[in-house]
Amino acid sequence: MDNKVISPPALLALKEALTCIYWYKDDLKSFISNSIKYKLLLDEFDWNKEYKRNIVNSLIEKMSKNQTIYQEDLLELIKNVVNINDFSHLEMLEDGIEKAKKAKNSINALKSYTDAHLQLYEDVKIIEERKKLSKEILEKTEGVRVKLIELKAQYFELLTSHDAQKRGYILENLLRNLFELFDLDPKSSFKCYGEQIDGAFRLDNTDYLLESKWVKNPIGSKDLDSFKEKIKRRLDNTLGLFISINGFSEEGVNTHSSGEKKIILMDGSDIMAILEERIDLRILIRRKKDSAVLRGNIYLKVNDILSEN
Numbered sequence: 601m602d603n604k605v606i607s608p609p610a611l612l613a614l615k616e617a618l619t620c621i622y623w624y625k626d627d628l629k630s631f632i633s634n635s636i637k638y639k640l641l642l643d644e645f646d647w648n649k650e651y652k653r654n655i656v657n658s659l660i661e662k663m664s665k666n667q668t669i670y671q672e673d674l675l676e677l678i679k680n681v682v683n684i685n686d687f688s689h690l691e692m693l694e695d696g697i698e699k700a701k702k703a704k705n706s707i708n709a710l711k712s713y714t715d716a717h718l719q720l721y722e723d724v725k726i727i728e729e730r731k732k733l734s735k736e737i738l739e740k741t742e743g744v745r746v747k748l749i750e751l752k753a754q755y756f757e758l759l760t761s762h763d764a765q766k767r768g769y770i771l772e773n774l775l776r777n778l779f780e781l782f783d784l785d786p787k788s789s790f791k792c793y794g795e796q797i798d799g800a801f802r803l804d805n806t807d808y809l810l811e812s813k814w815v816k817n818p819i820g821s822k823d824l825d826s827f828k829e830k831i832k833r834r835l836d837n838t839l840g841l842f843i844s845i846n847g848f849s850e851e852g853v854n855t856h857s858s859g860e861k862k863i864i865l866m867d868g869s870d871i872m873a874i875l876e877e878r879i880d881l882r883i884l885i886r887r888k889k890d891s892a893v894l895r896g897n898i899y900l901k902v903n904d905i906l907s908e909n
Contacts, residue, residue: 610713617706636673752875782881812843819844820852864888865899873902
């Protein structure tokens with residue numbers, strides 16, 4: 601905890617407060633057990649025979665002598681004690697009003713010593729949470745990087761393959777893994793018909809129908825018309841993402857860039873940019889959608905996106 605220790609006066613105040621806040625030892629034991637990580641410490645005492653004050657004194661002494669290990673538990677105890685504001689469990693006892701008053705006074709005394717310690721505790725907690733989040737992000741990023749390397753190797757295998765059927769199935773698997781990697785939860789099974797892969801996914805509350813083809817020539821109006829008809833049979837908020845490894849004809853792009861924009865287009869260069877970690881798949885789809893909505897350009901090239909950044 602930044603090489604700082606809890607001061608002796610604060611520890612004395614904690615001992616007094618713990619002794620006063622519960623009359624029965626079982627209640628106190630339960631409170632402490634729920635406040636600390638090192639619960640085995642409580643088993644070192646005979647809770648049936650030893651006096652409550654002696655147990656508390658011995659417990660806090662042991663923890664305070666090794667704050668490297670127990671400081672977080674001590675601070676958690678302090679925090680939980682000073683947050684107590686219900687004393688009905690004491691007030692119902694004989695002389696309950698006096699017992700409750702004594703408990704309140706002991707908590708107030710503890711508060712006067714521990715504000716700085718509790719602030720330190722909260723600061724350290726925030727730092728620890730940030731470190732944990734950074735570690736999780738790093739691990740996730742590293743996991744994504746390793747998977748992208750694997751998928752890129754598969755994609756290079758596709759580029760040199762002359763077996764159309766095999767290429768279709770490899771592409772089917774590659775796209776499914778790519779969309780899963782970016783948490784797009786692809787629906788359907790990307791069923792392969794020849795070299796056509798169909799599927800669906802959801803991004804930013806928009807449903808997308810996916811179609812992919814790897815044919816020799818760029819995709820033209822006929823295939824795009826057919827895809828658009830599929831989209832029209834879905835709900836109004838459904839859009840289409842058409843992936844053609846060898847791109848799209850100018851005539852096809854121009855035809856579907858006019859009127860209602862229901863389709864955005866990706867090609868092999870987009871896939872390569874994702875696999876080479878030059879752009880995130882989610883960001884790429886969002887930028888292409890924005891371009892279609894704002895500029896009427898359904899075939900925004902990935903190099904144009906990267907040159908703007």
